[in-house]
Amino acid sequence: MKPAHYVNGVFTTTGTAFPLFSPVDGSQVGVVPEAPHDVVDAAVRAARTALAGPWGRTSVEERCSMLRRIADGIEARFDEFVEAEVVDTGKPRELAATVDIPRAIGNFRSYADLAYGRPERAYPTTVPGWSGSGQALNYTVRRPLGVVAIISPWNLPLLLLTWKVAPALAAGNAVVAKPSEETPSTATLLAAVIDEVGLPAGAFNLVHGHGANAAGEHLTSHPGVDAIAFTGASATGTAIMRSAADHITPVSFELGGKNAALVFADADLAEAVEGTVRSSFTHSGQICLCTERVYVQRPRFEEFVDALAERVRALKDYGPMISAEHRDKVLSYYRLAVEEGATVVAGGGVPSFGDGRDGGFHVEPTVLTGLPQTARTVREEIFGPVCHVAPFDDEDEAVRLANDSPYGLAATVWTTDLSRAHRVAPRVEAGIVWVNCWNLRDLRTPFGGVKASGIGREGGEYSLDFFSEPVNVCVKI
């Protein structure tokens, strides 16, 4: 299915088309329509109208049933979704088939369960001295925020889009979504499924296009938008927040990370190495949760670096960077690392496959050592298949190094000492701390970051809270 906007229940390709390239071999695989301002305006208007119409009158039971049917609809077209995700991102098919698409289905099912079973609190109130009984019943009802703009990135396109769309719809909002300009295909398929399920026109709208000075910015600065949920770069979060400030629009932000792994000398080293291969190199490091800083307790430092480097040199079946631009950015960090004095213990360049992939946007999985904590390579998010490994001496130093970052999204602690795990985890300034694992996700848990890694929490009830407004009703008895 070719990328198309979906506005008020109608597919359209209005707007200048821009090319879509395969990250695997650099070939052009399609075109994407850039939504002009009037298409974005029409989407926001359609969403507003939907709230005043049948969509605004749906019960939570009806919405949850629709969410389940959307999940079924994605499942019925599973292979088509996998193919579209692979074409757009170049990620290994297995990753799309075992993570991205199943997780999108899971997002709709889990929010259907959560929204349906959601309790609210009531407070029997007595106010001494109040004329009459002085008694009341206070209870809370939740009302949707209204028109919600959802802006999603290219790294986990359907997973991250549906992570926001599902709770937004469950809570009764009308959605205008803009996926990344690099990955429009699964979002268009999602619109097709939503169309088949028969959501009232305007409840879900999709516009394609770029971010700054284009469809994305027009949407996030739109006075008709009541809330913005965004996942992407921290710098983009800053820009969106500026637009949102004009209308005091609430935001939920999942931003970048420069995530640390702490490997203590008592860790199961083989497990820590294998875990770091996953945490640093899954999807070629293009996940905000990926580890880019590894700190290893000094007695095991050399052993860890040798074992990690050997595993990383053996990685062969990895995907490309999303674009030529992003590849160039990652390679500029590989050069910067050397200028800053790094030792490149694995990778560091561009691979040669001897086939069509040489026209694509691959970079080598890379392990660095030898940089000071102040190096830009150690402080800035690279978002590629690279980690820097440095030694530490004791627990306090490990925590200090982990926290010495403008970001605070995720961290991993590798230790067999349970007391240490419980001591260290709460001291790390991050939204998520994994112990002896990485990216083991439960969709009910709070998800988000501190410092430059975001604002607010999504996941489970946290998303339902963001996408709704609590209203206190006080009934005098």
Ligand SMILES: NC(=O)C1=CN([C@@H]2O[C@H](COP(=O)(O)OP(=O)(O)OC[C@H]3O[C@@H](n4cnc5c(N)ncnc54)[C@H](O)[C@@H]3O)[C@@H](O)[C@H]2O)C=CC1
């Ligand atoms: N989840 C994460 O943490 C992600 C981090 N990144 C980082 O960001 C860098 C840049 O990648 P991009 O694709 O440019 O990420 P980005 O943050 O610019 O793009 C994410 C989404 O925001 C939209 N957008 C961009 N500027 C906007 C604006 N001013 N107003 C409204 N919407 C806007 C984009 O069109 C896209 O849909 C990457 O090199 C990587 O380091 C990128 C994607 C995801």
Ligand SMILES: O=C(O)/C=C/C=C(\O)C(=O)O
């Ligand atoms: O929810 C997950 O499992 C993964 C989330 C990843 C991001 O938010 C990201 O890479 O931006």
